[in-house]
Amino acid sequence: MYARSRQHGVTLIELIVFIVIVGVALTGMLTVLNLTGRSGADPMIRKQMLAIAEGLMDEVAAQPFTWCDPNDPAAATAISAAVCATPEVMGFEAGETRGGAVTPFDNVNDYNGLAGISTSITGTAMPAGYTAAITVAPSALGPAASLVPAAASLLITVTVSFNTENLTIEGYRTRYAPNSLP
Ligand SMILES: [Ca+2]
Numbered sequence: 001m002y003a004r005s006r007q008h009g010v011t012l013i014e015l016i017v018f019i020v021i022v023g024v025a026l027t028g029m030l031t032v033l034n035l036t037g038r039s040g041a042d043p044m045i046r047k048q049m050l051a052i053a054e055g056l057m058d059e060v061a062a063q064p065f066t067w068c069d070p071n072d073p074a075a076a077t078a079i080s081a082a083v084c085a086t087p088e089v090m091g092f093e094a095g096e097t098r099g100g101a102v103t104p105f106d107n108v109n110d111y112n113g114l115a116g117i118s119t120s121i122t123g124t125a126m127p128a129g130y131t132a133a134i135t136v137a138p139s140a141l142g143p144a145a146s147l148v149p150a151a152a153s154l155l156i157t158v159t160v161s162f163n164t165e166n167l168t169i170e171g172y173r174t175r176y177a178p179n180s181l182p
């Protein structure tokens, strides 16, 4: 003989109370999530802005960083701007245009101050409503012990705008060697 163990299950009332409490809690949580999602920035627009900014950053960083304008015969050998007939100065040189057929932008610094960008370098329009601006500035890079001086380091800042939203990314481009063209 053995004693019958007393079993204690869940009554219907207890089950219903449980379901009601979980239901109310879930509704509250979902409402908060929904409000957060609605008031946050549209992720599609942010991704689009980031893609545009990164594309422009790549375009600028891929440019040469030389003392002389690359059309200057001294460009390949110059180790300072003093020997250049046409030194590369901040901003584009006279006649240069972005992606131009004859005298295109040919240095990182040529992009400084470019605003209202709405196309790629080949002229393809960016998605409607997006614009971009670029600044380039000498900026020392790294710790004091191994500092890249401002003369050999440029800070590139790309800002993409859509309505009232802005997205900014920054990147550095350093001079690979004083007298090399790239
Ligand atoms: Ca320039």
Ligand SMILES: [Ca+2]
Residues within 6 Å of the ligand: 069, 088, 092, 093, 096, 105, 106, 107, 110
């Ligand atoms: Ca130039």
